[in-house]
Amino acid sequence: MGRYILRRLMFAIPTLLGISMVIFAILALAPGDPLAQFAADPSVPPEVRDRIRENLGLNDPWLLRYFKWLAALMRGDWGYSFASRVPVLDLIAQRLPQTLQVVGVAYLVSILIAIPIGIISAVRPYSLFDNLATTFAFIGFSVPTFFTGLLLILIFSVRLNWLPFIYDSTLRVTDWDTFARQVRQMFMPVTVLALFQTGSLTRFVRAAMMENLPADYARTARAKGLSEQVVVLRHVFRNSMIPVVTLLALGVPTIFTGAIVTEQIFRINGIGELLIKSIQNSDTPVVMAITFIFAVLVVVFNLVADVLYGVLDPRIRYD
Amino acid sequence: MPRLADPGARFHSEACKGRRSPASISETKMSEANPPVERAPGARTTVAATPPGHVARPPRSLWSDAWRRFRRHRMAVAGALVLAFLVLGVIVGPVVWHSDPRKIDFSRSLLPPSRAHPMGTDDLGRDVLARVMLGGRVSLSVGVAAMLIAITLGTLIGAVAGFAGGRVDSLLMRLTDLFLALPVVPLLLLLIFLFRDSLRSAFGSERGIFILIVTVIGGLNWMTVARLVRSSFLSLKQREFVEAAHALGVGEITIMFRHMLPNALGPIIVAATLGVGAAIITESVLSFLGLGFPPDTPTWGRLLYDGQNFLDFAPWVVLWPGFLIFLTVLSINYIGDGLRDAFDPRSRL
Numbered sequence: 227m228g229r230y231i232l233r234r235l236m237f238a239i240p241t242l243l244g245i246s247m248v249i250f251a252i253l254a255l256a257p258g259d260p261l262a263q264f265a266a267d268p269s270v271p272p273e274v275r276d277r278i279r280e281n282l283g284l285n286d287p288w289l290l291r292y293f294k295w296l297a298a299l300m301r302g303d304w305g306y307s308f309a310s311r312v313p314v315l316d317l318i319a320q321r322l323p324q325t326l327q328v329v330g331v332a333y334l335v336s337i338l339i340a341i342p343i344g345i346i347s348a349v350r351p352y353s354l355f356d357n358l359a360t361t362f363a364f365i366g367f368s369v370p371t372f373f374t375g376l377l378l379i380l381i382f383s384v385r386l387n388w389l390p391f392i393y394d395s396t397l398r399v400t401d402w403d404t405f406a407r408q409v410r411q412m413f414m415p416v417t418v419l420a421l422f423q424t425g426s427l428t429r430f431v432r433a434a435m436m437e438n439l440p441a442d443y444a445r446t447a448r449a450k451g452l453s454e455q456v457v458v459l460r461h462v463f464r465n466s467m468i469p470v471v472t473l474l475a476l477g478v479p480t481i482f483t484g485a486i487v488t489e490q491i492f493r494i495n496g497i498g499e500l501l502i503k504s505i506q507n508s509d510t511p512v513v514m515a516i517t518f519i520f521a522v523l524v525v526v527f528n529l530v531a532d533v534l535y536g537v538l539d540p541r542i543r544y545d
Numbered sequence: 546m547p548r549l550a551d552p553g554a555r556f557h558s559e560a561c562k563g564r565r566s567p568a569s570i571s572e573t574k575m576s577e578a579n580p581p582v583e584r585a586p587g588a589r590t591t592v593a594a595t596p597p598g599h600v601a602r603p604p605r606s607l608w609s610d611a612w613r614r615f616r617r618h619r620m621a622v623a624g625a626l627v628l629a630f631l632v633l634g635v636i637v638g639p640v641v642w643h644s645d646p647r648k649i650d651f652s653r654s655l656l657p658p659s660r661a662h663p664m665g666t667d668d669l670g671r672d673v674l675a676r677v678m679l680g681g682r683v684s685l686s687v688g689v690a691a692m693l694i695a696i697t698l699g700t701l702i703g704a705v706a707g708f709a710g711g712r713v714d715s716l717l718m719r720l721t722d723l724f725l726a727l728p729v730v731p732l733l734l735l736l737i738f739l740f741r742d743s744l745r746s747a748f749g750s751e752r753g754i755f756i757l758i759v760t761v762i763g764g765l766n767w768m769t770v771a772r773l774v775r776s777s778f779l780s781l782k783q784r785e786f787v788e789a790a791h792a793l794g795v796g797e798i799t800i801m802f803r804h805m806l807p808n809a810l811g812p813i814i815v816a817a818t819l820g821v822g823a824a825i826i827t828e829s830v831l832s833f834l835g836l837g838f839p840p841d842t843p844t845w846g847r848l849l850y851d852g853q854n855f856l857d858f859a860p861w862v863v864l865w866p867g868f869l870i871f872l873t874v875l876s877i878n879y880i881g882d883g884l885r886d887a888f889d890p891r892s893r894l
Contacts, residue, residue: 245727376853487834517731517735
């Protein structure tokens with residue numbers, strides 16, 4: 227088991243290196259000069275500009291610059307934001323809690339909705355409930371998140387005036403009153419993200435359950451007189467969760483990507499919003515850092531999925 | 546979040562060689578996640594009920610079989626009709642509906658839907674219906690073009706990997722794994738942000754952005770297709786007809802594309818269909834984040850982006866384009882579902 231995890235880890239490292247190289251290469255190949263600001267400034271003569279280039283190492287071959295960048299990254303030196311002159315890591319640390327909060331709650335909600343729906347759908351396939359759930363799932367992953375977001379704002383904020391449509395991140399939950407306000411402002415972003423995620427998750431739970439319901443062990447359980455409820459929930463459900471749990475791990479990067487749009491709609495100051503703002507401000511260090519964080523998320527959760535799969539399913543051999 | 550239409554596509558783990566890995570499991574899951582409607586026992590008996598030899602059936606082919614099964618998937622047929630209507634509306638619409646989508650008239654700004662403007666007008670007094678039709682052209686062509694790039698790339702890489710095997714295969718599959726681990730949306734945003742200006746100056750503002758968006762979306766979404774094609778090529782390679790072709794001295798390229806590819810076409814077509822929907826959503830996400838087409842080119846996503854500030858007093862500016870994206874993608878997803886069942890050899894009737 228330990229060796230299996232180790233092997234997976236060994237595989238993740240070259241992947242991350244490859245991704246970091248791709249990201250770096252894109253930025254290195256992109257047109258545009260980091261010293262373009264100086265070019266427009268008449269008080270900086272071209273010789274000075276050349277010297278700055280030389281000092282900053284911009285004339286080095288790009289592979290060398292890549293390794294310098296990578297070394298700095300490893301040491302935790304992610305550079306400074308061009309726009310706010312704050313270390314990139316601090317900036318991200320400020321933004322991360324809001325994103326994690328919304329994304330985490332949304333994921334939890336979608337799991338809590340998808341699992342019962344998936345189970346009922348699988349137990350009674352092609353019933354009215356199943357057909358409704360299928361339609362719901364198709365709608366869930368066909369409607370773009372920004373449209374659901376705008377629809378919810380239109381209904382709950384503009385028409386009904388129940389919920390605020392701008393997220394107040396300065397709100398600190400100290401008592402029941404602020405807690406209620408927090409719940410109200412999180413309602414719409416969480417719904418948008420959860421709706422999208424629930425759709426596909428329901429299908430996976432249903433498919434996993436459908437595969438296990440006719441299995442031999444389920445028949446044995448029924449034959450020894452267990453009630454259908456026990457067979458479904460105790461025996462079939464637990465085995466069906468093996469692929470679902472790994473899919474949950476694989477879905478984490480997706481929901482973070484979804485947060486980019488959601489944060490933009492509801493003006494939540496999370497990392498997704500920071501990414502968009504930094505792109506618009508040409509704030510390269512921040513853009514690079516966030517892109518890299520997303521890459522790490524993908525790789526790490528792939529790893530988690532692989533390991534979980536091995537842990538949960540003893541039939542898997544590690545060699 | 547791009548590639549939303551096919552949730553399975555997102556769930557491919559990068560390490561999946563040999564063994565039962567989560568990725569290969571999820572692939573089989575997806576095909577079973579949407580079981581065919583006609584697998585219900587009722588449908589099967591109608592076929593069995595026809596006495597054998599009673600009706601002289603024309604010889605069966607893959608396509609006629611698939612077509613017959615596709616027609617039974619009610620939602621897929623409905624989706625195909627809706628999509629056909631939308632495509633037709635977008636192509637023929639601007640010819641029939643004489644209203645200039647670019648004519649600015651402040652005296653008509655933000656009018657609610659009426660006889661003269663069935664979908665109302667936007668903040669600059671432009672007819673929303675005309676803009677939605679023009680925008681649909683752009684959105685749909687982005688979807689189709691991006692899908693074509695993704696499918697071509699994926700098919701080529703998958704075919705070469707599956708056919709050549711050995712070192713070429715493992716190299717190409719490493720590449721596929723690497724691409725699968727790339728964070729797609731941030732990378733899309735980054736690429737468009739960085740290369741927008743140079744392409745705009747090279748090809749003109751509208752065409753430059755079109756080329757950029759289509760290439761980037763296509764170039765980041767070929768991986769699932771490559772895997773599908775590789776796995777079918779791996780199994781096709783062992784078949785007798787391929788050996789026979791080899792024995793007859795047919796060239797390798799001809800074997801790959803004339804003999805093997807047609808047999809791997811079913812899953813490719815399904816992936817292509819779902820790919821169009823995913824690409825449409827991706828484009829609209831980019832436009833919605835302000836990183837898509839320039840303001841004078843209306844796409845469905847761009848219309849939403851421009852209209853969101855008037856949501857409280859002119860919701861029609863946002864609702865129509867949003868609804869059309871939703872309707873298009875929903876139809877495409879249902880068609881994809883129907884095609885998946887139609888091409889699935891296990892559901893042969």
